[in-house]
Amino acid sequence: MVGAMSATPYPAPVPPSGASAGTPTAAPEAQHLVVRTVRIDSLPGGPTALVDLLPDARPLTWVRRGDGIVGWGEALRLDTFGPGRFADADAAWRALLARAVVRDEVRLPGTGPVAFGTFAFDDGPTGDAFDDERPQGTLVVPRVVVGRRGTVTWMTTTSVGPTLDAPGDAALAAAHRVPVTSPGRVTLVDGAVGSVDWPGVVAEAVDRIRSGALEKVVLARDVVATTEHPLDPRFLLGRLAEGYPSCWTFSVAGMVGATPELLVRSEKGLVTSRVLAGTIRREPGMTDDDSLLHAAQLARSSKDLEEHEFAVRSVADALEPFCSSMNVPDAPFVLHLPNVMHLASDVTGVLDPASRSGSLTLAAALHPSAAVCGTPTVAARDLIREIEGMDRARYAGPVGWVGADGDGEWGIALRSAELGDDPHHLRLFAGCGIVAASDPAAELAESEAKLVPMRWALGAD
Numbered sequence: 001m002v003g004a005m006s007a008t009p010y011p012a013p014v015p016p017s018g019a020s021a022g023t024p025t026a027a028p029e030a031q032h033l034v035v036r037t038v039r040i041d042s043l044p045g046g047p048t049a050l051v052d053l054l055p056d057a058r059p060l061t062w063v064r065r066g067d068g069i070v071g072w073g074e075a076l077r078l079d080t081f082g083p084g085r086f087a088d089a090d091a092a093w094r095a096l097l098a099r100a101v102v103r104d105e106v107r108l109p110g111t112g113p114v115a116f117g118t119f120a121f122d123d124g125p126t127g128d129a130f131d132d133e134r135p136q137g138t139l140v141v142p143r144v145v146v147g148r149r150g151t152v153t154w155m156t157t158t159s160v161g162p163t164l165d166a167p168g169d170a171a172l173a174a175a176h177r178v179p180v181t182s183p184g185r186v187t188l189v190d191g192a193v194g195s196v197d198w199p200g201v202v203a204e205a206v207d208r209i210r211s212g213a214l215e216k217v218v219l220a221r222d223v224v225a226t227t228e229h230p231l232d233p234r235f236l237l238g239r240l241a242e243g244y245p246s247c248w249t250f251s252v253a254g255m256v257g258a259t260p261e262l263l264v265r266s267e268k269g270l271v272t273s274r275v276l277a278g279t280i281r282r283e284p285g286m287t288d289d290d291s292l293l294h295a296a297q298l299a300r301s302s303k304d305l306e307e308h309e310f311a312v313r314s315v316a317d318a319l320e321p322f323c324s325s326m327n328v329p330d331a332p333f334v335l336h337l338p339n340v341m342h343l344a345s346d347v348t349g350v351l352d353p354a355s356r357s358g359s360l361t362l363a364a365a366l367h368p369s370a371a372v373c374g375t376p377t378v379a380a381r382d383l384i385r386e387i388e389g390m391d392r393a394r395y396a397g398p399v400g401w402v403g404a405d406g407d408g409e410w411g412i413a414l415r416s417a418e419l420g421d422d423p424h425h426l427r428l429f430a431g432c433g434i435v436a437a438s439d440p441a442a443e444l445a446e447s448e449a450k451l452v453p454m455r456w457a458l459g460a461d
C-alpha cells in the first residue's frame, strides 16, 4: 500500500449543499474542479456562527474564536497510504488545482479551492488492529465552504464537472438544516489499555528513559464512549467552539476535537507553530489566585521545562531547512485552558522562497514532533509501537486544511475523538509526555484532565 493513492468523488448529495448531485467515479486525472467564491453578508457573529451552519452528515470544520472555515458535501476525496501519505496528498492536490477553473472574488486565506485533511499518527502497521484498507491520509474537497476572517465572510461552491451552483447569501439561506440532536446518556469504558494498567506502561517508559535508551516519549490511552442516541457531530462541535474558543475546533472525516496545538500555519511566506509540552491540571473551582500560583509553579517546574525544550527543539530543527530566518522564544509562556495549563512557545519563521514548500510539506517535515512522539523521534516512535498497546489511528496526527497556493493550517489532533461507522460509539484519546522524572500516577491524572474537553462536549460529566 506504500505510496498508493485513490480519489473518490463522493456520490450522494448531502444537505444542505446547493451544489450539484454526485458525479460518476472517474480516474483522478480526469477530475476538473470548478470553484467560485463570493462575499456574503448574512453570517451572524459569535464563536459558533460557522458551526451552526453545518449539516449533520460529515461536517468539516476548522474554527477558532469564530474565525475559520466550515464545509459540507464532498466534491472529491483523496485517500493516501503509508510513509508517502503527505507527499502523495500534496501531489494530488497540486494536480487537481492545475486543472481547476477558479473564480475567487475574495482572495483571502481559506477562499478559493480548499481541502480539509486528516492524517494518521503512524505510517506503518501498528499490530493486530491495523487495517490495511484504512487510509492514513485523507483530503476532502467540500462542495460548499463558508468562512470568516475578521469582518469578511464568504461562501465557496465547488463541483466536479461543468455545472456549478452559485454561492451567495440566497444559496446559504436556502440550505436546509435539521436541528442538532443530543447524544443522550453517555457511558465511558476503558479502551485498549485500562486506567489500572496504564501507569505500568508509563513506569516501563520511565525505566527505559532512565536506562538511557531515549530522553522523552509521549504515551497515550483511549476511552470508548457509547451514546444513547446516534451521535450528531455538531453537538460536539458547537460545545467545543463555545467552551474552548482559544483552541482550533476541527472535524474532518470523522476526526473531531478542539486542539490547543498548531503544528504549522503557512500564510504568505510566514510560518508559525504553537508548541505545547508541560502541563498542569486545573482543579474545579480554582480561584484566579490559585491558577496564577499554578501557572507560576508550571513555569518553574524543571521536569516540564525539560519536556517543553525537547518539543521546541524538534519543531525548530524541522522548520529550519525551509526558513531564511526564524524566531525561537527563549522561554515559554503559560497557556490557560479550562481544563489544563500548558507551557507554550510560538515558533515563527520566514519561508525561504527558494523552498516553494506548501503547508503539507511543512506538516510532513514537522510530524511527529516531540510534543506527541518523543526524543529521539525514531526511538520514541519504536517504544510507542512496542509498549503503548493502542492503535493511535489519526489521534496526534496532523488535521487541518490546505488552500490553492499550498498555504494552510495544520493542527495536531489532540483533545479529540474518532467517530466510527457505528454512530453510537467513539474513541476518546489523551496522552502525556514522559521524561526521567515522570510519576505514573500523576501522568494518569494528567491524561484524565486531557480527556475533559471531549467528555464535557459529549455531556458525559
Ligand SMILES: C=C(O[C@@H]1C=C(C(=O)O)C=C[C@H]1O)C(=O)O
Pocket: 218, 220, 261, 276, 277, 278, 279, 307, 342, 371, 372, 414, 415, 429, 430, 431, 432, 433, 434, 450
Ligand atoms: C499528547 C497530548 O498532549 C501533548 C502533551 C503535553 C504534555 O505532555 O504536557 C502537552 C500538550 C500536548 O503537546 C494530548 O493531549 O493527548
